[in-house]
Amino acid sequence: MTTREPVTSAAEREINALLALHPKGFDLSLGRITRLLERLGNPHHRLPPIIHIAGTNGKGSTSAFCRAILEAQGLKVHVHTSPHLVNWHERFRLGAEGGGRLADDEVLADAVRRVAVANQGEMITVFEILTAVMFVLFSEHPADAAIIEVGLGGRFDATNVIERPAVAVIMSISLDHQAYLGDRVELIAAEKAGILKPAVPVVIGAQPEEAAREVLTGIAARLRCPLNLFGQDFFAHEENGRLVYQDEEELIDLPLPRLAGRHQQANAAAAIRALKAAGFVLDEQAIAAGLTNVTWPGRLERLAPGLIAQDAMDGLEIWIDGGHNPGAGRVIAEAMANLEERDPRPLYLITGMINTKDPIGYFHAFAGMVRHVFTIPVPDSEAGLDPEVLADIADEAGLTAEAADDVETAISAICTTTNRLEPPPRILIGGSLYLLGDVLRQNGTPPD
Template sequence: MSAAEREINALMALHPKGFDLSLERITRLLARLGNPHEKLPPVLHIAGTNGKGSTSAFCRAILEAHGLTAHVHTSPHLVNWHERFRIGAKGGGKLVEDEVLAEALRRVADANQGETITVFEILTAVMFVLFSEHPADAALIEVGLGGRFDATNVIAHPAVSLIMSISLDHQAYLGDRVELIAAEKAGIIKAGSPAVIGAQTEEAAREVLIEIAERLRCPMSIYGQDFMALEENGRLVYQDEDELIDLPLPRLAGRHQQGNAAAAIRGLKAAGFKLQERATAEGLLNVSWPGRLERLTHGRLVDGAMEGVELWIDGGHNPGAGKVIAEAMANLNDRDSRPLFLITGMINTKDPVGYFEAFAGMVRHVFTVPVSDSEAGLDPGFLSSTAIQAGLTAQAARDVESAIAAICSNWNELERPPRILIGGSLYLLGEVLRFNETPPV
């Protein structure tokens, strides 16, 4: 166990709830720490149901291709807590070193003086401390949950607020209608500061975001109106009111990543960064975002599968994510037709039927597995019944490894080796990457 993990485990007992949305505790703690959130480089604050992490990854890759440095805060992590804090550096940012993180945790815990607080709030304060004490050209800060009362939302003057795709998720905390969720996420938009509204699948969400940004008199850019991207002849054409640029398709798989890349470009420009076409293209080609439509090319799981099998992982876990993941799998199948199998584990705050419905008609079989890293993991037997309810065939398996073995055993050699997508939960992906010995770096 790392030094930082020991510190975090000791803090787990300070608050009984995983989520308790409020700005009161974090504001008090930051004041005791000297308000480090007021001493940051230009902040790009990013919210949304889906696409936050990918957009952060695009922003980072494009900035670094321009020779600039960027701190990056994302959550949750997949394998190690350190993944939440990437410290900007020339030549490319690095995950925070263990002792640096442990020392910052101790300082923040001391300042908190044992008062009730969530671990996410402690980690958010740690992020502000780390990012304020290391120089960088930008800070890319992803919202944890919602926006309005998320602990990151103490940033008074962001260089830009980016709102990515919004759909139903975390209804117990954010509301059971997409308009309510949009209003919560729009809480990061600040009066007079630029706002970029990414591609929205729900028109009701888009309307709420526009109304709030207009009311706050924000310089606003709306996907499909003020900027856009489209695929043309195997290239990505980005256009806004200033320019039209010809770029390579992003390295990240899935057509939805084209919209995320466009939002990143527009967000960086709105934040005041002058982008060059060649460096922007380099960023799109070098971008990396582990666990999101990522193909595993080596490791224990790959070595244990039969030759030719494709193993993909994705942490999308709500109906909106299911739709874009299914579309991406369909696009892969158009180029390289293979039987598709799902190996899925989920926690009990998600909508499994809505997720599985996106794959109806394209998946040969589903194997459901436990999510061991979360006490909220759904029983695989129940989860398989929801897949059947969504029109798929399904059965429970002991774990991911045994599910892969079941797919590969007695495979008909007359068929092409299958494509297997493992997902449904970021907790499950953490288990997979840990077992595969390929954690994010």
């Protein structure tokens, strides 16, 4: 396989310098970023209407649906998401006529430099600096809406300096980041609900755990937030190959979302309801166009033709998804099962994970579905699980597994052992967004 040599951008050089100076990871607090934003003139007070989105799973997809619908409506939309897959620029999408664009390199590098100077070398995490960069960029470029995704948790996440969003959205909650957020879904739900503000509308997406739903609705009631609860105040279901959306105001017949997986129907419904709750008057044609044109790289996405599998067998089908917790495993496995119903193929997993995740819970979701698992290192991560250890965990979950050196080696092994009388295999590469970022980089198909 031929790989492209990475090119270090100006923004990346600035951020790498900060990474060398400041702590990696998270230190959940609002004091440091509040101080920094004050020095910058409080740019977070000068933003267009904000859709603030938290959740364990689904917040990125919901952000993508919101953006696609608003842009189809002809509006300019800022979007902040994290982490990125390949380039830091992915975290900062600036609204523009005809559709948003990732921040230009020099524009981003300049904002990073200004924020670093304002911080005056004081103790802070790089995530907090980049959150301040987002507020600076969004305040300096006119737009009609800002979609801001929570980084971790909610209550003490750096984005939660937002005092009054147009709407707060909380998507599916399950166990993840237990070291920071707690080891029960009720505790995690309470942390996520920290983004709720008194009397501000809240949209609660589909919740697999009743305990989480009860915590969220209870906090919303105490804060007197107008409540929009999936399954109670708004609904979505598939009917005759179409998506039927319904709330107390209307019933809309729509195309199925472009994003793969049945769970995306509920995510799309949450996005529609969130935009309406935020005060946007939506045209039905714009909603349909948004669902049809939406993109969200690295999440149940068919890998585009590129360098990684250019020498592999004909007909090989490769999917990628960065989900890495038990809740994500369940929805990904369901999506793979739906693909199997339409187009039966032997399914293989190529998986790498970092050591803060729950791999056995993730693997359990695929029991009985997967022909074999290849476990690989997570490139450029000191926290990556040893592939031999990860293979043992997959075995413990009832799958057969073995370690491999990298994605290319695993794909080669799958192609070599495939029975030529069977359909070409379907491969799912996942378990880590860091791994997916490396796959997209090596494939020559980074997000744009």
